[in-house]
Amino acid sequence: MAIELLPSDADSPMRHRLDPTLHRIRRGAYVDRAAYEATPVHDRHELQVRAVAAARPAAVFARESALALARLPHGRPANVFTIGAPTASGRRGGVVASREAIGDDDIVLEDGIARCAPAFALAHLARVGKQADAVGALYAALRLQLVTKDQVADALGRQGPRGRRRAEWVIAFADPLSQSVGESWSRVAIHRIGAPPPRLQVRIVTRLGVRFPDFLWERAGMRPLGGEFDGAAKYGVIADANGVQPVDAVIEEKRRDDALREHIDTLHWMWAEAQRPERLRDMLSRHHLPVLSRLLPGW
Template sequence: MPIDILRSDGDEPLRLRSDRSMQRIRRGAYVDRASFEALPEDARHEVWVRAVAAARPGAIFARESALALAQLPHGRPEAVFTIGDPGASGRRAGVVNAQSPVADVDVLIEDGIARCTPAAALAQLARVGRQIDAVSALDAALHRRIATKEEVTDALGRQGRRGQRRAEWVVAFADPLAESVGESFSRVQLHRLGAPVPLLQVRVQTRLGPRFPDFLWERPGRRPLGGEFDGAWKYGVIADANGVQPVDAVIREKRREDALREHIDTLHWMWDHVMQPTRLGAMLAQAHIRVRATLLPGW
């Protein structure tokens, strides 16, 4: 659990509401404001889920909420998702419940909280969630060996017909070689752009050792083209992993990049290119990678 949730009853909420050091999560649930605000945005949903679990101990969490508890990517859900409660329907107090039954084999309990297994939650998200979120979640689950494609397909067979074809596409498209949410998002947008399918994490031997660009395209008559998704956190992660200052990490990474460019051309993009894929498409076209004039639709 990322931070402690304080439950309150009686007159306690009056004190907590006036305490500026506390953040109200939902009725009767508060957390330390500084700790909550320090959490990455994608980690805050788990706090909401655990607050609901404290208020509804019999709830079974599903979809993005189950994935958050499993520490898997889950997008930016605007509600907490539960399943299997025949007495609740629709959206209430920020919780969306699906009345459809869930098989015992698709439920597990950890820390006293019931949730769908990763495979079942991945299947649910692939059926009814955003394409880009479903791919990033399954990519991460495969990469970390939390679930297999076979397990997700098996769980799909116990769920409703709605969205089955969408889910089958996600399962087929997912790849364990994708190493971050940014790479997964990039893969979906490259698909929507109609770009040739890139190779992932191909080893390129340089004078400074092997490098593994996120993406690689062969270009007949030209040098191969590498593609790198650079999240804003990249150099901080590199620094932490090597115990060096960020500026030194930047210098070392620049030297490795120069060595890589002796063998292939490279493109770098960030979140703004991924979220505005026409910009990414323009970069690829300039690098002689064929893309579509119009984006394929997402869902």
């Protein structure tokens, strides 16, 4: 992250607070406002972590905060997380400190900041964090080949018993065939509504080339149903990859989707459905997939 933190001193706090070109990250830490507003919301947690690191140079960052420093998906945590300081456990000033012990082999030091290694942070998040965040983070780490499932399971064995069964479920469920965090969130939603597990990235040859729907279900006596997660950035990514304007990418993607519909039925959804499983349940039910009347528990 290219934004530079600007610490305040005894003479500058009021001046910094009144400066409209600066944005306050936390007490005593400011950044350029324009650069901050240009930073995607899901990347801003790293700034919080680096501001805490500047004030607490001995801290070891954990969970979502460690993943943010490792440039892995981490949700949108409301707090910064640290670990390994028995005298600093609890919540204070937006920092949640865990007294849980951590060995030197599970700590990475980068840019002068100590954090949990990815496998340890992923196991920790899977134990006590949000279900969809944990699956999305592990999917990305697997896809980037930063960890293996065995390494995360080994790291889990070096942690406390709380949430162990939840973490084991995350490790088994995460799949690097997912193409995005949104698809991983969608898979968790599909699980929670009790729909049949879909096949991922199935190859389908159309008149306009090969397509790989995000999800595919077989339906007795009907055409297969394809599912597509359309995140807000999808068409911008397609445009960048093909060197065209976003509007042209939308038109071309519509043409390719029409060609795909000659082989299967297709259903599209966005973050609103991935984050609210009951909405996705209604959509899939209308397309004749069996679902549960109540959501399976999430955490």
